[in-house]
Every structure is written in structure tokens, then in C-alpha cells.
Amino acid sequence: MAFGTMGSAVARLLVATSFLDLPSVSADDRPDGVAEFMSSTEARRQARPSIEQPLQPEDLEEFIPLEHAFSSPEQLQDNCAGTGFHVSPSNEFVRLEEFRALAVDFYGSGAPKLAPGSYAEQIMNVVLQHDRRIAAVCPLAVLQALLLRSEMLMLGVYTNSAQSQDLHALHFSEASKKNLQYTALEQWIKSVLGGPLPDLGWPLAKGWGRMMRYYDLLWTDVYDSEDAWAVMEQPGQISDDQYHDALADVAKVLGGLGVEWWPCRGTLIALLRHGGRSGRLSRGLVDVVERDIDVMLGVHDEEDWEQTGRAIERGLLEAGWDRCWTKPSADLSSDYRYAVRRDLLYCVRLKPAYVLLDITSYIAGAEVPYVFVHRVCEEPGVSDALADGGVVAGDGCAAPVRTGPLQHGGGVLLKDAIHPMGRCRAAGMSISCPNKPLDTVQAMVHSGLDAGCIALPTAKGREAEDPWTRRLQVEGLRAEDVRILRERSQRLDALGFQSMTPFFESCVGLENIIAEGDVQNFT
Numbered sequence: 136m137a138f139g140t141m142g143s144a145v146a147r148l149l150v151a152t153s154f155l156d157l158p159s160v161s162a163d164d165r166p167d168g169v170a171e172f173m174s175s176t177e178a179r180r181q182a183r184p185s186i187e188q189p190l191q192p193e194d195l196e197e198f199i200p201l202e203h204a205f206s207s208p209e210q211l212q213d214n215c216a217g218t219g220f221h222v223s224p225s226n227e228f229v230r231l232e233e234f235r236a237l238a239v240d241f242y243g244s245g246a247p248k249l250a251p252g253s254y255a256e257q258i259m260n261v262v263l264q265h266d267r268r269i270a271a272v273c274p275l276a277v278l279q280a281l282l283l284r285s286e287m288l289m290l291g292v293y294t295n296s297a298q299s300q301d302l303h304a305l306h307f308s309e310a311s312k313k314n315l316q317y318t319a320l321e322q323w324i325k326s327v328l329g330g331p332l333p334d335l336g337w338p339l340a341k342g343w344g345r346m347m348r349y350y351d352l353l354w355t356d357v358y359d360s361e362d363a364w365a366v367m368e369q370p371g372q373i374s375d376d377q378y379h380d381a382l383a384d385v386a387k388v389l390g391g392l393g394v395e396w397w398p399c400r401g402t403l404i405a406l407l408r409h410g411g412r413s414g415r416l417s418r419g420l421v422d423v424v425e426r427d428i429d430v431m432l433g434v435h436d437e438e439d440w441e442q443t444g445r446a447i448e449r450g451l452l453e454a455g456w457d458r459c460w461t462k463p464s465a466d467l468s469s470d471y472r473y474a475v476r477r478d479l480l481y482c483v484r485l486k487p488a489y490v491l492l493d494i495t496s497y498i499a500g501a502e503v504p505y506v507f508v509h510r511v512c513e514e515p516g517v518s519d520a521l522a523d524g525g526v527v528a529g530d531g532c533a534a535p536v537r538t539g540p541l542q543h544g545g546g547v548l549l550k551d552a553i554h555p556m557g558r559c560r561a562a563g564m565s566i567s568c569p570n571k572p573l574d575t576v577q578a579m580v581h582s583g584l585d586a587g588c589i590a591l592p593t594a595k596g597r598e599a600e601d602p603w604t605r606r607l608q609v610e611g612l613r614a615e616d617v618r619i620l621r622e623r624s625q626r627l628d629a630l631g632f633q634s635m636t637p638f639f640e641s642c643v644g645l646e647n648i649i650a651e652g653d654v655q656n657f658t
Contacts, residue, residue: 282342544578
């Protein structure tokens with residue numbers, strides 16, 4: 136069945152039995168089952184108090200109908216078949232039976248979520264908008280709408296890569312409230328019927344199973360990471376020694392697993408420029424490049440990443456780190472955000488100083504001359520990706536061009552940019568680095584970075600509140616700083632490490648400006 140568009144979902148509810156003729160039930164006349172499900176709701180709420188939004192008795196009073204137009208499953212089925220509403224602007228009459236059929240088709244399709252603006256989604260929204268009135272006649276439709284909405288919220292948390300406690304907790308809280316409403320309404324239906332909940336062809340069990348899969352999966356992501364998120368929002372200071380100790384943990388764990396990995400983005404730039412996290416310049420100025428540890432990690436395929444990610448988490452937890460979690464890098468605007476994998480692994484160590492490990496995994500096992508982060512292997516996704524400029528990513532698969540960390544490189548990175556690997560100095564360590572560092576930087580999404588001139592420091596894209604960033608922004612670079620950076624690269628060259636030596640040439644124009652004393656143009 137095609138999921139069309141309803142336009143403006145302004146609805147006027149029409150039911151087979153007039154609401155004016157429904158028998159009234161006062162709060163005092165409410166069946167004993169109502170008090171029972173209020174108590175069970177309270178008990179359920181206590182299980183996860185840090186995230187769930189409590190469903191107060193007054194919320195139930197506003198949600199649970201005071202009147203009902205059924206007393207048997209047969210009456211309930213007749214009501215659901217005959218209840219509907221007109222929608223504007225076409226004034227089309229939509230029956231709840233059609234909503235049931237759409238839900239059956241949706242679950243049968245295997246689609247991850249209702250398409251935004253789809254016919255089914257807009258009917259769902261109308262049902263939720265009039266939930267109490269519809270529940271008095273066909274509560275099964277409200278149960279179905281609650282499940283669909285909860286799943287959408289859970290999937291949004293699951294696929295959203297933003298590191299925001301507030302965003303995740305808000306969506307999770309709303310979904311939890313919908314879950315509690317579902318339980319309360321289910322118990323009310325049972326109390327009215329005096330027996331079990333009939334499904335009457337509504338795919339409630341399927342929807343409940345899908346929603347709870349996300350609920351259970353995300354509980355650890357949201358609840359257990361509250362402390363980590365609080366620290367992430369105010370990470371505090373970290374010394375070079377603490378940073379290098381954390382990097383040593385990462386190198387030991389990844390080295391022990393025998394995986395292909397290398398520093399990327401800010402971490403790579405810091406090691407090429409200074410042989411460590413930071414480096415001193417003139418006037419006591421310090422170029423603090425990075426506080427997170429950015430890493431790219433190659434795996435043979437998607438299944439390999441699942442196993443490797445769990446092994447990394449175990450190793451870091453044994454080393455004293457606090458927790459890890461995965462996220463997809465596809466952002467909210469991507470057409471493929473619900474089709475791609477969770478390619479990112481974040482791990483945090485809170486003490487002695489907060490540090491975040493940000494691992495981006497890529498697929499290296501395909502028989503193509505490049506690696507990629509995401510691929511789609513089902514139609515119409517493959518055809519759409521190829522038509523949009525994507526490339527072949529294995530048999531019957533395509534790598535989308537504008538999704539994930541490599542989108543500045545067309546969704547891929549040539550393998551010869553990685554191999555043969557060189558070595559980077561990381562304080563007292565030697566770690567693998569990509570063959571063509573600049574190619575990797577230019578291929579990856581980078582915030583505020585001047586990828587055309589990575590040899591010289593800039594305040595762009597850095598934490599504005601950092602005191603070293605503020606000094607760099609105010610004072611700028613001078614000719615003496617360029618000399619210090621060149622000599623540092625030469626020392627790294629002499630020790631057999633990769634450095635910024637090949638990349639000063641692209642900064643010649645800016646270097647000349649600095650040498651002439653104008654420091655305002657490169658900050």
C-alpha cells in the first residue's frame with residue numbers, strides 16, 4: 136500500500152457511536168482495575184527513575200477516558216471498523232481500519248521507521264492528538280499510535296550521533312511516557328472488558344517487540360552515560376602527560392588486537408606538528424592542538440566491526456576506562472541515516488582527567504582501491520546512491536557520497552593514502568600513521584580546520600574558552616613561530632618520523648605575510 140501524503144492533518148473525529156450518547160463514568164465509579172493499573176504504573180516507574188518521566192495521576196486522568204462505547208471484543212471490533220475522521224483540506228474520510236492496515240503493511244515491509252510526512256505518520260499524529268476521545272471508542276488504535284511514536288523516538292536516539300545528554304534524555308523521556316501510557320491504557324481496556332486484551336488484527340505485539348528492542352538497547356546508552364555526558368559538557372583541564380597516558384592505553388589495546396589503526400584529524404595533526412599533543416612556540420605561547428583522541432580503524436566488514444568494537448571496550452575497561460558506546464556518523468539530514476551502521480565508537484576515561492576516544496571504523500575488505508565507512512546493499516538505496524555520485528562498495532553495494540566522515544572525499548578514501556604506513560612520534564611512543572596524511576585530513580569532515588594549511592596553528596575550530604586558543608587568536612603567529620615549527624619538523628624527520636615538512640609549502644603565502652610582521656591575517 137502506498138504511503139501518500141495527507142497534507143494538513145487537521146481532523147474532525149467522526150465515530151460510529153456518537154460521543155454524546157456514550158455512558159458517562161465518573162472517577163468514583165471507575166472500575167477497581169483502574170486503581171490497580173495506576174499502582175502497577177507507579178511500580179514500573181520506579182525501575183528507571185533517572186530517565187523516565189513520571190506519569191502522575193493527573194496525567195492519567197487526562198489520558199484515560201471517563202466514558203467508553205464498548206463492553207465486549209465484538210463491540211470493540213465494530214467500533215474500530217466504523218470510526219474515522221475527516222481530514223483537511225480534502226475533507227477525505229479516513230477510517231481507523233485503514234490505520235490498522237497501514238500499520239500491518241509497515242511492520243511487514245521491514246522498514247526501520249515511518250517515512251516523515253507519510254500518510255501513516257500523519258494518521259498516527261491525528262490519533263495521538265485525539266487520543267482520549269478515540270480511546271473511548273477504539274483504544275486499540277491509540278495503543279498502535281503510541282507504539283509507533285515510541286519507536287520513532289527511540290530510533291531517533293539510536294541513530295543520532297550528537298553527544299548531547301539533554302537531547303537523548305528528552306527523547307527517551309517522551310518515549311518512556313508513551314510506554315507508561317500504553318501500559319495504563321492496556322490495563323484500562325482489560326478492566327472494561329473483564330478479560331485479556333484482544334488484538335483484533337492490530338499488530339500490537341509486533342510493535343511492542345520493536346519498541347522494546349530499542350528501549351532495552353538504549354537504556355545503557357542513556358542511563359549509564361549520564362555522568363560521562365555531564366563531564367563531556369564541562370571536561371576541565373588535561374595535561375600532556377595525562378593525554379599521552381590515555382593514548383598509550385589505546386595503543387596497547389588496539390595493538391594487542393592486531394587491528395589496522397591510525398590517528399586522524401586533530402590527533403594526527405598534533406603528532407605531525409609536534410610529536411605529541413602540544414608544542415611550545417615563541418613568547419611562551421603553546422599550541423594545544425587536541426584534547427580528544429581521534430582514531431581511524433579498519434575492519435574487513437560490518438560484522439568484523441561488531442566483534443572488534445566489543446573487544447576494544449573490554450580492553451579499555453580492564454585498563455581503567457569508564458565506558459564505551461556506539462553511534463552512527465550519519466547526521467539528521469542524510470537520506471541514509473536509518474540504513475547505515477553505527478560506525479563510531481566513543482570511549483571515555485573520567486579520571487585522573489576526562490578524555491574521549493573517538494574511533495571511526497572503515498571497511499577495508501572490499502575488492503576496490505578505496506576504503507569507505509558506509510554502504511547500502513539493498514534497492515532502491517544502491518541505485519539512489521550510485522545516481523547521486525556514490526561508488527561501488529562490494530558486490531551489489533554502493534557507498535553514498537554525502538554520508539559519514541569521508542563525505543569530503545566523496546564517501547571514500549584511497550587505500551594508497553593509508554598504505555604503506557609510516558610512523559608518528561607520540562611523546563615516548565611510536566605509532567602507525569597514514570602514508571598520505573593530508574589526503575586523510577582533506578577527505579574527512581573537519582570543523583573549522585584549514586585543510587589547505589595544516590602545518591601552521593590556527594584558532595579556527597578550537598574551543599573558544601581555552602586560554603591558549605584565546606592567546607593564539609589575539610596574538611597570532613610570528614616569523615619566530617614558523618622557524619620553531621620548521622625546526623621541530625626537521626628533528627622529527629631526522630628521527631625517522633613523519634612530520635609537517637612536506638606541508639609548509641602550501642602555506643608559503645601565509646608564511647610570507649607572517650614574516651612581514653602582519654600577524655592579524657593568520658589566527
